[in-house]
Amino acid sequence: MSDEFRLSELDRLFQQAIELPASGRRDFLDRICGGRPALQAELRRLLEAHADAGAFLDCSLPSYLNAVRSGTHIGRWKLVEPIGEGGLGVVYRGSCEADGVTIHAAVKILRAGFHKGVFQERFIQERAILSGLDHPYIARLIDAGADSCGDSFLAVEFVNGRSLDRYCQETDVSLPERLNIFVKICEAVEYLHSNRIVHGDIKPANVMVKQDATPKLLDFGTARLIDAGNPESSARFSRLIMTPGYASPEQMAGLGPSVPGDVYSLGCVLGDMLADVTSGADLAAVRDRCLSHSKAGRYSSPREIAADVQRYLTHFPVRAYSGSGWYVTSKFIRRNRTGSVLATVATLSLLAASLLSWYGARRADLFASRHRSAISHLVGEPTSVQTPESNQRSALTGSIQDAISHLEEMKPQPLAELAGAWRRLSYIQAVRGQTQQGIESLQHSIEYARRNFASQDSPATRAALADSLLYAAFLNNRRGSAEKAGVHAVEAIRLIEALPAQDRIGVQQKPQFLYALFSAARRMAQSGNVQGGRDLLIQGLDKSRSLNKTLQLRLLLDLAVFERRAGNSDRAESYCKEAKSLDLAANRLRNVCKQSVEPTDAGKRESALLQEMTLLEKRLVLDPENFGDRRQLARLKLQLARHVAASGDNARAGRLVEEARLLAKALIEADPENHRLLNLRRNIERGLKQIRGQTHKSPNYD
């Protein structure tokens, strides 16, 4: 080390330099190290080393030493490479040739030295537990045994993907995608609990996520049977293996794994998954309810957590969050955007999973002898090979298509099942973005449902046909075929109107029904029947008054648009007013109001910014600590300041920047090393400078 500078200085400058783009580093060094060639040379070498280091030290030394074992065999498994390290031993990617097919597995080895006492007990228990499990989101046991040296091993389904934490960090995963993954994890844990098993070490590192976003729960080293086994040893063991930051307070205090403990860990996982995305106070409430210190304060099961997250995804108020009327109504607006229907469809596709097992069982009866291979594919025999390309949805699509082809062969054809199967197939296709195929499937579904309805007019057959029609209307609308959508919607609504009241209400609460209402209204208006369309909407409005407020808002806004088109601007205005009186600051409202005042572009932008700020400020009243919202508010103030400055009002811009600066300052005090905040502060300072320095010319803000 040179005498001229200290390591701390080197570190500080190094950290600053690597934040810069590679092209700007030379200038930075020239500027910073003027007259200090030794420091400059050392920094340059360090930066080069940083760029050249590649995978240097990425793996810990013992893992390097472990790599020595790669290439050897255990049982029938060839150990290809180490892929991780569990609490009990090293995990390798193993491969095995069987009848010309290569099977891959994650091979976990418990080395002979550990074979005594609690470790061996746990390893045997893990094997026993895994052998009884079969769930799409849990890695399956393929093989187990021991080699001549006495090393035991478990071969588990090889999951080609990334651990949950890396998956969230390294790929651009949206909030709904994250939540869908989380819901699946909850389902896996719920499945465990329903089999009287607790996991005991749920954390992001123990969940692998495949390319298609399917999670797989791994590592059952701490799992145990509820109310069974040796509680003292499992508590002791759990203390050893448990992960601080994910283990529940009672587990940290020395009690063993439990259902509330798993719920707590799921809360930690949810918290991690939300950490780097903007999410609202309601999701934080879900997390906090999982993390309640007392067991009684938590959700009683993973299923309950999943249900609340599903509520969020479909824009219903979550149960954990007792928000104000504003909260409930804002959910209401969100529910009625296009995306919400898709979210519901995603939920519905879960139904297809149960359909799958039903058909699996039934077909296993019917076709066992003739269609051995198809059935083994469908019910997923443990020997099936997991290929990286295969994914849950395409497998499900294939299975349903399979089921359909068998159902179609049956005499007489089971019309209701066929209509249902085609409809479920279309849900999955729609979720996968295959709208055209989805529509084609629905045409089959409608045909079968129609035949079924014709052969037997009952509420069930009628509702089934309406269901397919409603969804067809929705998908056609999505593709822009408003006319077809309208035809289907009108027919569906006619069918629904003839349903007995108790069946009707259920159907009318579906989001698809709402969309159908709009499609039908539009179609009627186009064919000259404006009055009929308006009546449909008003009828919906009346229903919504007794059902819930959010529906009402959406209908009010659409009615306003309708009336404006029909030239009744007074009525449009009054609907708008009524909507406004619901005090719902959301995009939809904003757009409609904007359309009605027809402002200039600059004014539009400003009012959009102001409205968004109002929305944020309201949210902050509910949740003053919300970090993401506070940061967003500071950003908006800065944006507005720039906008205002561009139109010449420097005094107001100055005030806004100052407000932004104060907000950011408070945030930085709480979290001094947050990159995003530091960036924000830089931007604010730059904005401040620009606004102060600006007199005549318009500033260039990029």
Next chain:
Amino acid sequence: MTSGIHYPIMVSCLSEELHVVYGELRRIAAIHLRRSAPHPTLQPTALVHEAYLRLSGSRWKSRTHCLALASRAMRQFLIDYVRTKMAQKRGGPAVHVSLEESHVSGEAAHIDLDRILDIDRLLDRLAREDPRKASVVEMRFFGGLEFPEIAEQLKVSLITVKRDWQFCRAWLFNALRENEHA
């Protein structure tokens, strides 16, 4: 054996506790290495955790305290292990022991046993100027601990640990490269 530089995490309690952990670690590891020959494998977390299991109930301040201690012991143990290997290498048939991280795609990272001893020495040098950074490398590279565990142990933020690690990696890489050219 590494020199007796005191690291901030365990200044007061180092020698005696470390001695206990190290002894235990060596006993456990010796069994493993003998049993699994001719392909000796080492699992840091497993070793560290088993040592912890055997020692738990005694007077450790916390789990992470024990883990940090154990990663210190692991460093000493591994350095001993590497020295033994080197001695065998010189005395016995000319086997080139190259440690290759085969599962990193692209350019594979090679580390020779000689270099591990170099890293150990460089770490002592680093510790004289910035003991925290040396601890980060010790826990990460020798102990196999995760960043959050290290952050918890050193009572600094996660980002600080990551930055320290980034700096140390470049610093060590540079120093090793200079050694090679010298």
